[in-house]
Amino acid sequence: xxxxxxxxxxxxxxxxxxxxxxxxxxxxxxxxxxxxxxxxxxxxxxxxxxxxxxxxxxxxxxxxxxxxxxxxxxxxxxxxxxxxxxxxxxxxxxxxxxxxxxxxxxxxxxxxxx
Amino acid sequence: xxxxxxxxxxxxxxxxxxxxxxxxxxxxxxxxxxxxxxxxxxxxxxxxxxxxxxxxxxxxxxxxxxxxxxxxxxxxxxxxxxxxxxxxxxxxxxxxxxxxxxxxxxxxxxx
Numbered sequence: 001x002x003x004x005x006x007x008x009x010x011x012x013x014x015x016x017x018x019x020x021x022x023x024x025x026x027x028x029x030x031x032x033x034x035x036x037x038x039x040x041x042x043x044x045x046x047x048x049x050x051x052x053x054x055x056x057x058x059x060x061x062x063x064x065x066x067x068x069x070x071x072x073x074x075x076x077x078x079x080x081x082x083x084x085x086x087x088x089x090x091x092x093x094x095x096x097x098x099x100x101x102x103x104x105x106x107x108x109x110x111x112x113x114x
Numbered sequence: 115x116x117x118x119x120x121x122x123x124x125x126x127x128x129x130x131x132x133x134x135x136x137x138x139x140x141x142x143x144x145x146x147x148x149x150x151x152x153x154x155x156x157x158x159x160x161x162x163x164x165x166x167x168x169x170x171x172x173x174x175x176x177x178x179x180x181x182x183x184x185x186x187x188x189x190x191x192x193x194x195x196x197x198x199x200x201x202x203x204x205x206x207x208x209x210x211x212x213x214x215x216x217x218x219x220x221x222x223x224x225x
Contacts, residue, residue, distance in 0.1 A: 005214060031211070033128065033211075033213065035215075040122075040148050040217065041217055042118075042201055042203075042215035042216050042217040043157070043201065043203075043213075043215040044214060044215075045213055045214075048211045048213075050211050056211060058213075059173050059212075060215075090156060090157070097124060097205075097210045097211045098210060099144035099145050099164075099207075099210050100144075100145055100164065101210075102147060102159035102160055102162060103147075103157075103213070104159070105156035105157050105158070106126070107155070107156050108154075108155070108156055
């Protein structure tokens with residue numbers, strides 16, 4: 001089944017403790033992206049990757065890192081999480097970064113930073 | 115930059131028709147997406163419009179007017195399961211890697 005898989009689905013942790021949210025897609029998609037979603041707000045883009053070893057900042061990259069060493073994986077790293085990073089995170093992928101390419105989303109990761 | 119506006123909430127009755135509007139201000143334009151997101155779930159793709167006019171997909175249709183910077187999603191024969199948030203989105207015309215989403219319209223369908 002074609003899918004985008006995120007782990008963990010839920011995480012409660014403390015300020016300053018490094019964490020990684022993994023994202024993997026099995027559709028051979030070139031493009032991958034991370035978003036955060038806060039109550040009443042739409043999706044805000046954190047980072048994106050147009051292909052292996054190519055990453056770039058979205059609208060809200062502060063406090064996050066990403067890497068794209070393999071086509072299928074695009075982990076999101078919070079080196080020193082803070083409470084304002086408490087949010088619902090979505091990973092997405094699309095066949096390419098073409099303008100007409102819809103994104104396929106993972107089921108989301110709910111992070112709580114205490 | 116890109117700016118997208120949608121109404122925050124709408125309510126409609128089962129079996130009725132509802133129109134969800136989206137206006138955008140962008141530095142260029144290469145198409146607009148609509149996604150559906152049920153509470154606590156992932157967004158799923160509904161439609162993509164790049165040319166003016168109406169595109170129909172079963173009970174859902176999407177309309178675009180590029181000259182007015184305006185799109186709408188039309189849902190017919192509403193069902194309870196259509197209660198969800200509807201997001202419109204555009205890709206940055208100078209950098210398709212960047213996407214901007216509206217804040218979403220939460221639709222509640224009542225019996």
